[in-house]
Amino acid sequence: MKLNRSSRMAALALAAGVLLSTAACSSDSSTGSGDAAAGVADGKPLDPNATVTISIDCAPGADQAAGKANYADDLALFKTKYPNVTINAKPYVGQCEVPAQQTAQYKAHDETGAFHAYFTDRDATLNSGDAQDITKYVNDETLPGFSSMLPSVKENMTVDGKVYALPINYYTTGLIYNRDLFKQAGLDPDKPPTTWDEVQAAAKKIAALGNGVSGYEDYSGGNTGGWHFTSELYSLGGKMVSEDGKKAAFNSAEGKQVLKRLHDMRFTDQSISATPVTQWADAFPPLATGKVGMFLGAPDVVKHLIEVLGADAKAYGIGPMPGATGPGNSLGGGDLYYIKKGQTPNQIKAEIAWINFQYQTPDAGQFNFARSKTLAGSSKDPVAIAVPQPYFWSAESPQIKAITESLKTNGNLPLSNYDPYVKNPTKSITEPPAAQQLYKILDTAMSAALTDPNANLDSVLATAETQANQILANQ
Structure with a gap:
């Protein structure tokens, strides 16, 4: 299947693919390279010229060929905005989070810089002592749409008004x-x-x-x-x-x-x-x-x-x-990334920037419906593009409006069929x-x-x- 939009992107994706393939053998340490500027712990976005190395788990592995290729493509596109950010993406095969493995990681305190958990893992994650309070880093500039996120999403990002995690998937029944x-x-x-x-x-x-x-x-x-x-x-x-x-x-x-x-x-x-x-x-x-x-x-x-x-x-x-x-x-759930303690401000900012790009930005990452349309066109099997999941924001937010516009062009399902659900979000x-x-x-x-x-x-x-x-x- 044709996954990349130009020969230039193909070359970049190849480089990103090498990064993915070597990440499994690289250290999961989130302390960053010695020559990376520490940065300032504030609510400003990452400096595009900052040199920083970060790590993240739950990248698509060998059993997800299309997902792995898309992820590599996204890493390459992210690199055009932040050319000096190196992302050590740790791939997984099968289930991203195995409970016994998660427990062992928490006990050993050897998570990646940004590490995956489900909504239901909040207590265990916070009790590990490894989750960083990122309240000062998160706002509508660093995480566009933050103020428009659904209350049920924010409840799972925060504890006592402090932000600890960023959502990457969300569903309600x-x-x-x-x-x-x-x-x-x-x-x-x-x-x-x-x-x-x-x-x-x-x-x-x-x-x-x-x-x-x-x-x-x-x-x-x-x-x-x-x-x-x-x-x-x-x-x-x-x-x-x-x-x-x-x-x-x-x-x-x-x-x-x-x-x-x-x-x-x-x-x-x-x-x-x-x-x-x-x-x-x-x-x-x-x-x-x-x-x-x-x-x-x-x-x-x-x-x-x-x-x-x-x-x-x-x-x-x-x-x-x-x-x-x-x-x-409704019974709901989802996935998040927590940020590990002990990192430099620039590492935290870079992780927030990548998670936002890959999982929360219309027309990018998991919301890149133009890419989905291209893939669907070459697929022998049916592909559904327009199902309203994951939607983190209110129906009137700029994010949902942008996603809706993209789906009008690239989706292949009748959007109006899902209006009763999208326009009436319930507490999960x-x-x-x-x-x-x-x-x-x-x-x-x-x-x-x-x-x-x-x-x-x-x-x-x-x-x-x-x-x-x-x-x-x-x-």
């Missing part, structure tokens, strides 16, 4: 829906449900179409049942655990409401299929073939349906997470402690609600609470 089925059922595809009462009513109308069509789909196994229970609980204002994280809090009015509604939809309305969905991947074929009207998921679900299952690119819309009286809280709540263990326990509750017409849902939820308390007590 929303309502994925089939616009064609909405039209057939007499529903407005431009106005998806925003409350659970509306979801239930719409699901009933869609199921009435017959031909094996279900109005709504949900999980009941494989840890995905508990995962969706959590998302639905959050949307109603409920909590998974107590404030101190020591006890379960889901055996509540909101938790009972989640199960009762699903039970009613399955056995009274019959708007949910009798076939249980017990594994993550099993939910998608019915969605891709137009047999399901609505499903909870992040925007990348649409990407998966199109690219992996060959679904109609125009068929899907995304709405905000439904709530009790309007759009509700991260996963609870011991998330996977709690999800497994709550699979049983979701299975009871979706497969047993005579289920004692209160009893099932109480049993799950007891089991969860045992797990949380040992955290």
Whole structure:
């Protein structure tokens, strides 16, 4: 595939590729070269003439040929603005962050200068003592769009008003829906449900179409049942655990409401299929073939349906997470880079500049949709360009406006299909402690609600609470 825009860029990318290939063998030390000026610890951007060496982890590795080439291209473009900045990018293969490896790095204090973590890793990262307070370095000049970032994004960047991390990925759960089925059922595809009462009513109308069509789909196994229970609980204002994280809090009015509604939809309305969905991947074929009207998921679900299952690119819309009286809280998450302590101001500024360029700048890095369009044109497989993830900023921000304009030219999906989601950002709540263990326990509750017409849902939820308390007590 043609990845570079000119022979000059190809030469630069080759040089950057050499840098990437040698980075795995180079030191991860973030102290910088001896002749690099230290710089000043302030809110000014990096001097374009500064000579500085930095290190960063989670660069695409050997198993990501296209991603590795794009990353090399971006390193080369960054070099045109900062010719004296050397970036030692440490590649990864498979999963960027392996928990055991992360724990070992924190214990040994040998992270790269900028090091990756998930939203859920904040406590462990700060407890390591290795994360630098970068508040004085971050503003709308060094990080354009900082003041327009969504509150839920900023919450994960900061602690007690101090900035410690920069986001590179962000998602919230929303309502994925089939616009064609909405039209057939007499529903407005431009106005998806925003409350659970509306979801239930719409699901009933869609199921009435017959031909094996279900109005709504949900999980009941494989840890995905508990995962969706959590998302639905959050949307109603409920909590998974107590404030101190020591006890379960889901055996509540909101938790009972989640199960009762699903039970009613399955056995009274019959708007949910009798076939249980017990594994993550099993939910998608019915969605891709137009047999399901609505499903909870992040925007990348649409990407998966199109690219992996060959679904109609125009068929899907995304709405905000439904709530009790309007759009509700959503289960969300993301990735960040923390900056390691002990570096010079110029190293910190260079790391901020690179992260901003690669992950937060319209028409560059991960938002280089012109490049995506070129790659899509030479691909034999479907490529979805325009799914609204990751969006760090408010809908009215210059960043989102610039991204939207770029997608009008370079995207291949109908942007207006996602307006209900983009224009109604909801507060995201991260996963609870011991998330996977709690999800497994709550699979049983979701299975009871979706497969047993005579289920004692209160009893099932109480049993799950007891089991969860045992797990949380040992955290």
